[in-house]
Structures are given as structure tokens and as C-alpha cells.
Amino acid sequence: MKADELDLTQIYKISTLHNQDDPQERMVTIPTAAIGMLRHELIKTLGLERTKGFLLRHGWHCGVKDAQKALEMDWDNKKELLYVGPKMHTLHGYLEEAELLVAEADFSNGWMHHEAIWKNSYEAEEHLKKFGPSNDPVCHTLVGYASGYLSTILGKKVIAKEIECKAMGHKHCHAVCRTVEEWNGEIDNELKFYEADNIIGELDQTFEKLKIERDNFSRAYVVHQKLMEEVLKEHDLSSIAKVLHQISKLPVFIEDVNVQLIAASGIPEQEASLFSEKLKKCFHKNRQKYSDSLKYSKQTLFLNCSPEHKRMITPIYLHRKIVGYCSFLYRETVPQEVDKLILEHGALACSLYLLNERTRFNTE
Structure with missing residues (x-):
């Protein structure tokens, strides 16, 4: 099966593929406005940094789940999975469109360079509605999803970094994804957000x-x-x-x-x-x-x-x-x-x- 031949119906089948551990697993759809309100409450209650960590980890687990389902299907080439992730992103409503700029990976040696333009990110739009312009990127759920998805298909930790964000005044959001080693220390400060907080x-x-x-x-x-x-x-x-x-x-x-x-x-x-x-x-x-x-x-x-x-x-x-x-x-x-x-x-x-x-x- 080729990823570029998949339509949204086929992508939907991947997203709803039953989990072997839980055949009764259900899907829940939530309006973006409701998620925007949830983000608003989290930021007001927990602060920006703790909310960022929460949303990154939530996105990570969502990405891991979808990647596990995608890996259960037959593909002509494992690199096809690099194109499935952005389409899943779109299907879930996180984006209106994902434009891939770079999609390169060496699955044998654990190397990856994945780069995409995220058009009309719901997270950026909801942040602008609730808080106005931001000095930093805000699409934490999207970043976490991309990191979790790509890490699962590569079998090695991949971290996505948003270098441009609509909430900061850019036309679109721009994300770059590489393995931790390939980032060469640039994202070391971000790694702590992927670890569960010890609130107690x-x-x-x-x-x-x-x-x-x-x-x-x-x-x-x-x-x-x-x-x-x-x-x-x-x-x-x-x-x-x-x-x-x-x-x-x-x-x-x-x-x-x-x-x-x-x-x-x-x-x-x-x-x-x-x-x-x-x-x-x-x-x-x-x-x-x-x-x-x-x-x-x-x-x-x-x-x-x-x-x-x-x-x-x-x-x-x-x-x-x-x-x-x-x-x-x-x-x-x-x-x-x-x-x-x-x-x-x-x-x-x-x-x-x-x-x-x-x-x-x-x-x-």
C-alpha cells in the first residue's frame, strides 16, 4: 500500500483500527473550541510551563497510539509511514493541511529529518482567541503528536520543534523533527517537558x-x-x-x-x-x-x-x-x-x- 494513494476514508480506517489489547477501544470527538477552553483553564490554573508539558505528553501518547496502529498495516516501504503521520494529523482536525517539506529517514541506522508546514493549526488559533499573540510557539499538542508518532515508527526518540508559529505572527506553523542526537543539544531544554511531573x-x-x-x-x-x-x-x-x-x-x-x-x-x-x-x-x-x-x-x-x-x-x-x-x-x-x-x-x-x-x- 502506498501512502500517497490513501484517501481520508482509508486514513480513517487506520485511526479507528482496533487496539489488539483493547478491542472495545472507542474514539471521542471534541470541538476545537472546547479544547481551546481546556487549554485556557490549564494555563490559568497550572501556568504556561506546566501546561506545555501536559499538552506535549498528551500529544505524544496520541501520536504513539496512531503509529502503533499504522505499523500493523502492510506497506510497500516503511518510508510510506512518514507520509501517513501528517495525513492523520489533518484527519484529527489538528490542522487544515500539512505540507511536507522534507521526509527523509534511515530506519536501519535510526536517522530522520522530517519537516512540515502546518496550515491553520487549531491550537494556534485557539491561543490567539484566548490570549492574543504569543512570544513563543504554542502548538504543544501538535508537536507532541509528531514527536510520539515519528519516535514510534523510527524506534528511536525523535523530537519535533516548532520554529515558526501562527500565534507568533507567522503565516503558518513550521515544524522540524530530528532525533535527539541530531539536534546536537538544541532541544535539551525541551526534553524535561516530556517527563511526567512529580506534583506531590x-x-x-x-x-x-x-x-x-x-x-x-x-x-x-x-x-x-x-x-x-x-x-x-x-x-x-x-x-x-x-x-x-x-x-x-x-x-x-x-x-x-x-x-x-x-x-x-x-x-x-x-x-x-x-x-x-x-x-x-x-x-x-x-x-x-x-x-x-x-x-x-x-x-x-x-x-x-x-x-x-x-x-x-x-x-x-x-x-x-x-x-x-x-x-x-x-x-x-x-x-x-x-x-x-x-x-x-x-x-x-x-x-x-x-x-x-x-x-x-x-x-x-
């Missing part, structure tokens, strides 16, 4: 992240309360540094705008002064990189002065001007996400203390 595992990871975030915010709230108590009791900057050290277990520095040590905790005062001098030299050596960043940036920075001298540092403000710095010292430990929250609360407490002192001085 991801939910567990999300729960753990939320638990960590909850613990971090609880810890930051405790810090805030203790620091505000110090400010209300009108204790000095040394007491603020002590509270920060008790909670963070890290050496704490409070320095003025010229990096002169004002207060420290968790480290002997003499050693703390030496670290302040080292930081000043680090600023001088990397003036453009560090000093200017701290003067003009309101963000907390991580400074890597040397292997044994790393600082997380945030500015202390008074009347919208930087008047000093509050920092943690890291020697053998590494920064934790919650450290930034604690440090910024500490800098705020220092700002409030200095504001109170300025107000008291002006009043007197």
Missing part, C-alpha cells in the same frame, strides 16, 4: 518553602519587638547591637558613614575595630564597586572583602541621608535568607535611636 514532590517542596518563610517572618517579628523595646527604653546603640547578636548569633557592627566603629557585639572591641579598618580599606580598594553602591543604593549588600571577611551591610538613614551602616560579619558561616530581614530591622532601630537623640539635642 513539588507540593512537598512548596510546603517546606512556605514553612521556612513562616519561620523567618516569625523570627523577624520577634526581632522587631525586642528592638522596639530597646528604642522605647532609650537604650544606646550597643544594646541594639547586643540584641541583634543574640538573635542572629553573628558578630554585629554599627559604624558611622566613615566606617568608624560605634558599637559591636559578638566580637571583642579591639578585634571589631580591626575589622572596621579592613572594611575601610576594602572600600578604598573597591571604591567604585562598594562605596558608591552603599552611598547611592538603599538596598542591603553582601560584600566579599576576603575569604575570612564577608559582610552583609545595610545603610542607616537619618532625615533621608545615610549616617552609618549596620552589618553582620561572616567568617565560616554563609548568609541565610532571614539575616537580611533581621539586619534591616536593626538598621531601622538605629535610625529611630538617632532620631530620638537628635530631637532631644535640638530640644535642649
Whole structure:
């Protein structure tokens, strides 16, 4: 039998050929608008990436099923199967027409180059209706179908890649299909989408992240309360540094705008002064990189002065001007996400203390 002699009736016979494992297998037809709505709901619920993986795998299994049925029929040449796939694509309503540009394969050595123009892809049209133009190809079901079908008839993994898509503004969709090896690494990022998602595992990871975030915010709230108590009791900057050290277990520095040590905790005062001098030299050596960043940036920075001298540092403000710095010292430990929250609360407490002192001085 020759593929180019097949009409749609014969192709339909292939598509409805009974599965030997399940002779009662039935076919279900679904309007493209309904599938478009399903895609819309999936994207809204799962996001673009997870939906892409779901549709690729769905298309893959559809393509594998059709290829298995086609392989049960007699063909003059196995290469005829390369022409059956696009006709099946059309019969299922995925496309109005598939124009083959390249259909080459070496079944003995596991080599393939298959290229086609997909005209009026239902998937591209439904995406345009629901979401408008896309920056990336969207015909995931079609791509998955082509990959599954061609992989089954070749006996080796073939991946289809859509290089043009109607949803991106191109006239038609254009797909190129090659074996994984022939892609030479170009589609490595796509391979993950063909693997089933471990949703339970991801939910567990999300729960753990939320638990960590909850613990971090609880810890930051405790810090805030203790620091505000110090400010209300009108204790000095040394007491603020002590509270920060008790909670963070890290050496704490409070320095003025010229990096002169004002207060420290968790480290002997003499050693703390030496670290302040080292930081000043680090600023001088990397003036453009560090000093200017701290003067003009309101963000907390991580400074890597040397292997044994790393600082997380945030500015202390008074009347919208930087008047000093509050920092943690890291020697053998590494920064934790919650450290930034604690440090910024500490800098705020220092700002409030200095504001109170300025107000008291002006009043007197």
C-alpha cells in the first residue's frame, strides 16, 4: 500500500483500527473550541510551563497510539509511514493541511529529518482567541503528536520543534523533527517537558518553602519587638547591637558613614575595630564597586572583602541621608535568607535611636 494513494476514508480506517489489547477501544470527538477552553483553564490554573508539558505528553501518547496502529498495516516501504503521520494529523482536525517539506529517514541506522508546514493549526488559533499573540510557539499538542508518532515508527526518540508559529505572527506553523542526537543539544531544554511531573514532590517542596518563610517572618517579628523595646527604653546603640547578636548569633557592627566603629557585639572591641579598618580599606580598594553602591543604593549588600571577611551591610538613614551602616560579619558561616530581614530591622532601630537623640539635642 502506498501512502500517497490513501484517501481520508482509508486514513480513517487506520485511526479507528482496533487496539489488539483493547478491542472495545472507542474514539471521542471534541470541538476545537472546547479544547481551546481546556487549554485556557490549564494555563490559568497550572501556568504556561506546566501546561506545555501536559499538552506535549498528551500529544505524544496520541501520536504513539496512531503509529502503533499504522505499523500493523502492510506497506510497500516503511518510508510510506512518514507520509501517513501528517495525513492523520489533518484527519484529527489538528490542522487544515500539512505540507511536507522534507521526509527523509534511515530506519536501519535510526536517522530522520522530517519537516512540515502546518496550515491553520487549531491550537494556534485557539491561543490567539484566548490570549492574543504569543512570544513563543504554542502548538504543544501538535508537536507532541509528531514527536510520539515519528519516535514510534523510527524506534528511536525523535523530537519535533516548532520554529515558526501562527500565534507568533507567522503565516503558518513550521515544524522540524530530528532525533535527539541530531539536534546536537538544541532541544535539551525541551526534553524535561516530556517527563511526567512529580506534583506531590513539588507540593512537598512548596510546603517546606512556605514553612521556612513562616519561620523567618516569625523570627523577624520577634526581632522587631525586642528592638522596639530597646528604642522605647532609650537604650544606646550597643544594646541594639547586643540584641541583634543574640538573635542572629553573628558578630554585629554599627559604624558611622566613615566606617568608624560605634558599637559591636559578638566580637571583642579591639578585634571589631580591626575589622572596621579592613572594611575601610576594602572600600578604598573597591571604591567604585562598594562605596558608591552603599552611598547611592538603599538596598542591603553582601560584600566579599576576603575569604575570612564577608559582610552583609545595610545603610542607616537619618532625615533621608545615610549616617552609618549596620552589618553582620561572616567568617565560616554563609548568609541565610532571614539575616537580611533581621539586619534591616536593626538598621531601622538605629535610625529611630538617632532620631530620638537628635530631637532631644535640638530640644535642649
